[in-house]
Amino acid sequence: DGGITQSPKYLFRKEGQNVTLSCEQNLNHDAMYWYRQDPGQGLRLIYYSQIVNDFQKGDIAEGYSVSREKKESFPLTVTSAQKNPTAFYLCASSMDMKNTEAFFGQGTRLTVV
Amino acid sequence: GQSLEQPSEVTAVEGAIVQINCTYQTSGFYGLSWYQQHDGGAPTFLSYNALDGLEETGRFSSFLSRSDSYGYLLLQELQMKDSASYFCAGRDDKIIFGKGTRLHILP
Numbered sequence: 258d259g260g261i262t263q264s265p266k267y268l269f270r271k272e273g274q275n276v277t278l279s280c281e282q283n284l285n286h287d288a289m290y291w292y293r294q295d296p297g298q299g300l301r302l303i304y305y306s307q308i309v310n311d312f313q314k315g316d317i318a319e320g321y322s323v324s325r326e327k328k329e330s331f332p333l334t335v336t337s338a339q340k341n342p343t344a345f346y347l348c349a350s351s352m353d354m355k356n357t358e359a360f361f362g363q364g365t366r367l368t369v370v
Numbered sequence: 371g372q373s374l375e376q377p378s379e380v381t382a383v384e385g386a387i388v389q390i391n392c393t394y395q396t397s398g399f400y401g402l403s404w405y406q407q408h409d410g411g412a413p414t415f416l417s418y419n420a421l422d423g424l425e426e427t428g429r430f431s432s433f434l435s436r437s438d439s440y441g442y443l444l445l446q447e448l449q450m451k452d453s454a455s456y457f458c459a460g461r462d463d464k465i466i467f468g469k470g471t472r473l474h475i476l477p
Binding site: 297299300305315354358359360362363364 | 463
């Protein structure tokens with residue numbers, strides 16, 4: 258079945274540690290996105306990528322990094338520079354930059370302990 | 371840049387009709403989409419309007435007026451399972467979401 262997979266579903270991190278969230282899609286989509294969602298809030302864009310080996314900062318990129326070495330994969334690293342990393346992280350993909358239908362993974366809930 | 375505004379909460383009665391509005395400001399425009407998100411889950415795509423008018427998909431309809439930079443999602447015959455958050459989304463070179471409207475349904 259085609260889809261988008263995030264792992265892990267729950268993640269605990271100690272303060273000062275970097276952590277990488279996985280996002281893989283087998284939909285053959287060109288565009289991929291990372292969003293952050295805080296309780297009762299909307300989706301804020303962290304980074305997005307329209308094509309392999311290219312990515313752009315979103316509205317809240319500080320403290321995060323990404324890579325897009327393969328079309329299928331768009332991992333997000335939450336660095337120790339991110340001041341308040343506890344949140345629900347959602348990865349999404351769409352066919353291309355003109356397509357507005359996005360498919361989401363099930364999310365990773367990150368908690369800093 | 372883009373911004374999308376929608377009400378934070380709406381309450382309706384089971385079996386009734388509810389409309390969730392969205393106004394937007396965009397430098398470019400490739401249409402307006404709507405997503406549903408249940409608590410703890412991921413957003414799922416509901417509908418997309420590229421042109422003015424009404425698009426109907428079962429109990430859900432979505433409307434767009436580009437001249438007014440306005441759209442809405444219409445939910446009919448409300449069911450308790452429709453209790454969720456609803457997001458409008460637009461795009462230029464990226465997809466941007468509104469802050470979401472929490473729909474409460476009363477029995």
